[in-house]
Amino acid sequence: MGRLFLTVAAVLLFCGCSGEKIPEIREKRICSLSAAATVILEKLGVPPAAVDQYGSIAASPGIPVIGKGTAISQERLLELKINTLIVWSYQKNALEHLTRYGMKLVVVEPFRNANYSNQVMKIGNLVGRGPAAQKIVAEHQKTMKALQTSAEKKKRVYFELYTRNRGAGDDSGIGDLLRAAGGKSILAKSTLTGTEYIVRQNPEVIFFVEGFGSADEIMNRSGFSAVDAVKRKAVFAVPRRLLIEGAFPAEAVAFFKKRMN
Secondary structure (H helix, E strand, C coil), rough: CCCHHHHHHHHHHHHHHHHCCCCCCCCCCCCEHHHHHHHHHHHHCCCEECCCCCCHHHCCCCCCCCCCCCCCHHHHHHHHHCCCCEEEEEHHHHHHHHHHHHCCEECCCCCCCHHHHHHHHHHHHHHCCCHHHHHHHHHHHHHHHHHCCCCCEEEEEEEECCCCECCCCCCCCCHHHHHHEEEEEECCEECCHHHHHHHHCCCCEEEECCCHHHHHHHHHCHHHCCCHHCCCCCEEEEHHHHHHHHHHHHHHHHHHHHHHC
């Protein structure tokens, strides 16, 4: 018995003298404010413990909603024992104060074709699912490669965002998806533009967000009867879930490509 006591004491003394702390192992309780990150966590089999209102469309039924954007409930986060927050880069400063409660902020950038793989791997490594994340990346790359068109001439596209004459630009996440599908936005940047400009650019295809307008309303706008997209009746509503940034890129490209051909 005495020998056992001395052995245990020696081990404890060694650990104390080495200056190394035994790492604290905590279960990750994640709140995701990024709908794209939520979709990836679901695919990895590690759904978040909470989401915000914007991301609830991408989350499994029953996952608690703790606010909207950066207007989230600190009390609810603590009640749900959240210790990790996945936030967009532009939300970081507004939520920095939550670190004082032991919450770690994990920052993700807006998802674009160029950074999709790195962001998936970052989320996969966060939850200890690196190999599974690699499979998601490989499948994504394979699907996108099969979908992408090498046509030199891209179809001119006007993609209306939620309100009349506000369009998605070529330099945007939606612009990335349109190019992959064989199109190109008539706008360089996402912005409000004029009816005259849209008519002058003569888009061959028009997309709009489902629930925000209608094909008939767009086709009957002043001057639009001269637009190729209207002549061809190539005016299509896009399901909102396909526009969740970085959530369903391959599915979105397939949707656009089918309607542009």
